[in-house]
Amino acid sequence: MAFTYPVSQPWLKGRELSYVTEAINDGWISSQGPKVKEFESEFARYNGVAHGVACSSGTTALTLALRALGVGPGDEVLIPEFTMIATAWAATYLGxxxxxxxxxxxxxxxxxxxEEKITPRTKVIMxxxxxxxxxxxxxxxxxxHDYNLRVVEDTAEAHGVRPVGDIACFSLFANKIITSGEGGICLTNDPRLAEQMAHLRGMAFxxxxxxxxxxxxxxxxxxNLQAAVALAQVEQLDEILATRREIEKRYDEGLRDIEGITLMPPRDVLWMYDLRAERREELRAFLADASIETRVFFKPMSMQPGYLDPVWPTLNATRFAEDGFYLPTHTGLTEEDQTYIVGKIREFYGAR
Structure with missing residues (x-):
C-alpha cells in the first residue's frame, strides 16, 4: 500500500546528483573512488573524530567494529533488549x-x-x-573503565550525537537522518582500529x-556512487537536524493533551517521533485508512526466535513494545502534513 504520508522519505535536496554525475563522468564508481575518502573525512570532522571507515551498511559497521576489537567465540557483548536485531546479530556473526x-x-x-550482567567473558558494551x-x-x-571493557556505540539512529566510545557505528540506510541508500560508517580516534577496520572491509588484501x-x-x-550521495548529505546535516527539531516540537504541541496518548522523553536528535497509545492497533488502522503510515516499536531481543528467553514477559522492553509506535518523521514533512496527521489522531480519540 502506498501512503500519502509515509513513515520515512529521503531528503535529497543538496548536491547529491552533482556529485554522483561527477563520479560517473570521471569513471570512478567503485570503492576506490575519491568520494569515499572525502565522505569519511567530512563525516569524521563533523563529529570531532579523527578517523572514518565507510562500509556497506550499519550492520557491517557494527560487525567490523567488534571484529577490530578482537571479539570472537567465547566472548560476551552487552546489548540492549530494546534495539533492532542487527545489533545482536553483529555479535552472533562473530561467534x-x-x-x-x-x-x-x-x-x-x-x-x-x-553491572549485574558483566562476567569474566564480557568484552564490549554496545x-x-x-x-x-x-x-x-x-x-x-x-x-x-572500571571493568576494562571496550565500548561500541550503535549510532544508527542518531546522526548528530557526538560519539565518545572506542568506535561509533552509523547506518546510512534510506530511512535514516542522512542516507546513501545503503551504507554505513565507523568512527574512531584510534588509528590502529581505523586501519584494521579498513583492512577487514576490503578482503584483507x-x-x-x-x-x-x-x-x-x-x-x-x-x-564511490554511494559516498557521493553521503557526502552531499553531510553538507546538509545541520539544516536537516534543525528542520527535524521543528517537526518534533510541532508533534509535541499537537499531541501532549490527548487522553490515550503518552509522549516519550525528548530526543537529542530526531530520527523517529515515537509515542505510546491506548488501542494502538485500532489507531494505526484508522490512520492507515487516512493514508498515514506508522510503525510499531522493536520487539525485545529476548522475544526473537534466535535468542528466545522466558524472561521476556517481565521486561520493560516488552511493556513498551506492546503499545509503542512511531509517526511519519522525515525532513520533508511539512507543517500542513503534521496538522493533518495530528488532526486524525485527535479525531480518533475525540479530542477537541
Missing part, C-alpha cells in the same frame, strides 16, 4: 554471545542494570541511541601480494 540488558523509561539501555536519544555515556564509559590473504575478511566496501 560471540549477546547478553541483553533491559531498557529504562527512555527506551535506552538501563545503565543501572549493566549501547544504542534509540530513536535519537543519547544514552548515559558518562556512566557507561565509567563502567567500561596483502601488501606482499594482492591475492595473499592472511586472515578471514569481508567485502563490506562502500562504492
Amino acid at each position: 560471540a554471545t549477546p547478553v541483553f540488558v533491559d531498557c529504562g523509561d527512555d527506551l535506552n539501555i538501563d545503565v543501572s542494570r549493566i 549501547p544504542v541511541h534509540i530513536y535519537g536519544r543519547r544514552c548515559d555515556m558518562d556512566a557507561i564509559m565509567e563502567l567500561a 596483502n601488501k606482499e601480494h594482492n591475492f595473499l590473504h592472511k586472515k578471514l575478511a569481508y567485502n563490506f566496501r562502500m562504492t
Whole structure:
C-alpha cells in the first residue's frame, strides 16, 4: 500500500546528483573512488573524530567494529533488549554471545542494570541511541573503565550525537537522518582500529601480494556512487537536524493533551517521533485508512526466535513494545502534513 504520508522519505535536496554525475563522468564508481575518502573525512570532522571507515551498511559497521576489537567465540557483548536485531546479530556473526540488558523509561539501555550482567567473558558494551536519544555515556564509559571493557556505540539512529566510545557505528540506510541508500560508517580516534577496520572491509588484501590473504575478511566496501550521495548529505546535516527539531516540537504541541496518548522523553536528535497509545492497533488502522503510515516499536531481543528467553514477559522492553509506535518523521514533512496527521489522531480519540 502506498501512503500519502509515509513513515520515512529521503531528503535529497543538496548536491547529491552533482556529485554522483561527477563520479560517473570521471569513471570512478567503485570503492576506490575519491568520494569515499572525502565522505569519511567530512563525516569524521563533523563529529570531532579523527578517523572514518565507510562500509556497506550499519550492520557491517557494527560487525567490523567488534571484529577490530578482537571479539570472537567465547566472548560476551552487552546489548540492549530494546534495539533492532542487527545489533545482536553483529555479535552472533562473530561467534560471540549477546547478553541483553533491559531498557529504562527512555527506551535506552538501563545503565543501572549493566553491572549485574558483566562476567569474566564480557568484552564490549554496545549501547544504542534509540530513536535519537543519547544514552548515559558518562556512566557507561565509567563502567567500561572500571571493568576494562571496550565500548561500541550503535549510532544508527542518531546522526548528530557526538560519539565518545572506542568506535561509533552509523547506518546510512534510506530511512535514516542522512542516507546513501545503503551504507554505513565507523568512527574512531584510534588509528590502529581505523586501519584494521579498513583492512577487514576490503578482503584483507596483502601488501606482499594482492591475492595473499592472511586472515578471514569481508567485502563490506562502500562504492564511490554511494559516498557521493553521503557526502552531499553531510553538507546538509545541520539544516536537516534543525528542520527535524521543528517537526518534533510541532508533534509535541499537537499531541501532549490527548487522553490515550503518552509522549516519550525528548530526543537529542530526531530520527523517529515515537509515542505510546491506548488501542494502538485500532489507531494505526484508522490512520492507515487516512493514508498515514506508522510503525510499531522493536520487539525485545529476548522475544526473537534466535535468542528466545522466558524472561521476556517481565521486561520493560516488552511493556513498551506492546503499545509503542512511531509517526511519519522525515525532513520533508511539512507543517500542513503534521496538522493533518495530528488532526486524525485527535479525531480518533475525540479530542477537541
